[in-house]
Amino acid sequence: MESRRRLIFVCEGSDCKKEDSKGLRKSLEKELSSGEFKGQCKLIRTKCMDFCKSAPVVIIGDHVSKKTNLKKVIEQLKKS
Numbered sequence: 001m002e003s004r005r006r007l008i009f010v011c012e013g014s015d016c017k018k019e020d021s022k023g024l025r026k027s028l029e030k031e032l033s034s035g036e037f038k039g040q041c042k043l044i045r046t047k048c049m050d051f052c053k054s055a056p057v058v059i060i061g062d063h064v065s066k067k068t069n070l071k072k073v074i075e076q077l078k079k080s
């Protein structure tokens with residue numbers, strides 16, 4: 001079985017920070033450190049990704065999750 005590590009980019013630019021992207025990243029770290037996604041994902045903090053009006057922004061693979069939250073990111077991970 002092929003194992004692949006999924007990359008998750010969490011924007012920590014100023015607009016996303018205002019929308020608590022840091023809190024979202026911490027919740028994601030916690031969520032991904034156990035359960036079905038354990039060891040399968042790599043969280044990467046980024047600078048502004050130019051989607052500021054849709055903050056907070058998280059990119060999961062090739063999907064841009066705008067005005068996102070923990071639930072949306074987990075749902076997208078399950079789909080991908």
Ligand code: FES
Nearest residue numbers: 011013016048051
């Ligand atoms: S600050 Fe996050 S996209 Fe610009």
